Amino acid sequence: MRSHYSSEITPALEGKEVALAGWVHEVRDLGKLKFMVLRDREGFIQVTGKKDACTEDVLKAISSVSRESVVEVKGVVKKNDRAPGGVEVSPLSVNVVSVAQSPLPLDVTAKVDADIDTRLNNRFMDVRKPDVAAIFKIRSAVVSAARSYLDGNEFIEIHTPKIIASASEGGTNLFPISYFDKEAYLAQSPQLYKQMMMATGLDRVYETTFYFRAEEHDTRRHLNEVTAVDVELAFIKNEEDVMNLLEGLVLSMIKAASDCKKELGILKKDISVPGKALRISYGEAIEMLAAHGKKIPSGEDIDTEGEKLLGEIMKSERSSELYFIYGYPLSARPFYTMPGDEKYSRSFDLEYKGVEVSSGAQRIHNYDMLLSQIKAKKLDPESFKYYLDAFKYGMPPHGGFGLGIDRMMMQMLDLAIREVVLFPRDRHRLTP
Ligand code: ATP
Ligand code: MG
Numbered sequence: 377m378r379s380h381y382s383s384e385i386t387p388a389l390e391g392k393e394v395a396l397a398g399w400v401h402e403v404r405d406l407g408k409l410k411f412m413v414l415r416d417r418e419g420f421i422q423v424t425g426k427k428d429a430c431t432e433d434v435l436k437a438i439s440s441v442s443r444e445s446v447v448e449v450k451g452v453v454k455k456n457d458r459a460p461g462g463v464e465v466s467p468l469s470v471n472v473v474s475v476a477q478s479p480l481p482l483d484v485t486a487k488v489d490a491d492i493d494t495r496l497n498n499r500f501m502d503v504r505k506p507d508v509a510a511i512f513k514i515r516s517a518v519v520s521a522a523r524s525y526l527d528g529n530e531f532i533e534i535h536t537p538k539i540i541a542s543a544s545e546g547g548t549n550l551f552p553i554s555y556f557d558k559e560a561y562l563a564q565s566p567q568l569y570k571q572m573m574m575a576t577g578l579d580r581v582y583e584t585t586f587y588f589r590a591e592e593h594d595t596r597r598h599l600n601e602v603t604a605v606d607v608e609l610a611f612i613k614n615e616e617d618v619m620n621l622l623e624g625l626v627l628s629m630i631k632a633a634s635d636c637k638k639e640l641g642i643l644k645k646d647i648s649v650p651g652k653a654l655r656i657s658y659g660e661a662i663e664m665l666a667a668h669g670k671k672i673p674s675g676e677d678i679d680t681e682g683e684k685l686l687g688e689i690m691k692s693e694r695s696s697e698l699y700f701i702y703g704y705p706l707s708a709r710p711f712y713t714m715p716g717d718e719k720y721s722r723s724f725d726l727e728y729k730g731v732e733v734s735s736g737a738q739r740i741h742n743y744d745m746l747l748s749q750i751k752a753k754k755l756d757p758e759s760f761k762y763y764l765d766a767f768k769y770g771m772p773p774h775g776g777f778g779l780g781i782d783r784m785m786m787q788m789l790d791l792a793i794r795e796v797v798l799f800p801r802d803r804h805r806l807t808p
Pocket of ligand 2: 725734735
């Protein structure tokens with residue numbers, strides 16, 4: 377229906393006939409002059425109906441069309457220093473393709489900022505706002521960058537089941553579903569499946585995936601349906617190989633977001649790409665926190681408050697926004713985590729501006745060790761039979777991580793998690 381997007385209409389096209397299609401953003405009727413601002417995916421263009429230059433039908437269509445209706449405009453490009461971008465279109469025809477009812481559920485011109493719930497209830501209209509659309513354009517660029525980084529590093533994208541028979545990491549936090557005459561669950565992560573792939577010879581796999589987590593959160597950074605990049609790689613020396621890969625991946629994602637200049641301009645945001653990710657041990661992290669008055673008992677996980685404070689300390693004392701905390705206590709990590717020295721483990725979290733964006737580790741690849749860890753965590757080996765079998769017939773050393781896409785987006789853009797997910801699922805929200 378269109379020959380050009382609005383952004384492609386430049387003064388250089390003076391005199392040329394073009395076909396535009398989009399939404400009526402604004403209409404101004406000054407009698408002899410009728411302005412319509414047409415909005416499409418790429419921006420805005422002014423359509424100017426002049427009494428002596430346009431037909432009666434065209435002028436009538438402009439003055440009677442409701443805001444947010446879909447229109448098709450054919451017209452001639454005209455330079456005009458007073459028009460935005462120095463250019464406008466003089467219409468030859470205006471066809472109203474789909475009439476918008478009024479009142480509108482949301483003001484797309486964003487003069488009145490609606491609350492997030494009204495916005496989410498009317499997401500189809502909320503995303504018409506250029507600043508909201510910009511978030512999802514950046515998100516697309518970020519996911520695309522993650523895929524190309526992994527594809528370029530010899531990874532294979534896989535897809536594992538989201539309907540599963542038993543818990544991946546213990547019994548809690550699963551959504552039960554009815555599966556014919558059985559009970560099943562929504563997968564909380566592809567963990568066990570991607571590890572099983574390490575016994576196949578595919579060596580390096582990833583999945584852009586959903587995690588379903590039945591956790592009753594009410595925070596800025598948790599959802600019950602999460603999108604993530606989940607990675608596993610074999611023939612590693614230790615968890616450092618995994619951390620190096622994750623560092624490269626995350627930097628490529630931040631770089632891709634920072635390259636979205638037009639969208640960042642619309643959002644009035646700037647993203648700085650860290651040079652590298654620092655590495656601090658769990659022990660150092662809790663010492664730093666203790667020095668700032670926050671006591672974490674050794675062996676315990678760092679809580680949200682501690683994570684946030686550490687983010688501030690790392691920024692002010694080490695100029696670092698992106699850092700690994702490695703060597704967590706084994707007791708704080710899942711059963712498949714490779715033990716390290718003493719009570720520690722070969723695991724890590726990646727923190728970005730004081731929020732965890734990824735967890736990973738070297739995994740146990742020895743069958744007997746894995747079995748004893750399952751028992752030590754009071755889990756039933758029988759429900760892990762298919763997983764455990766993959767460790768009996770040749771399993772290479774391996775490790776991996778899960779990286780939250782929603783978390784990355786919220787941290788890069790400094791927004792709440794529900795703003796960077798199209799149709800978020802949280803404790804109170806199941807529609808739209
Ligand atoms: P947290 O401690 O922050 O609740 P987690 O340790 O339970 O997260 P992991 O199981 O380590 O999460 O999942 C890997 C990554 O997936 C996390 O680092 C995060 O980026 C993302 N993630 C996990 N759970 C959620 C959630 N409920 N909402 C948003 N992102 C999540
Ligand atoms: Mg984690």
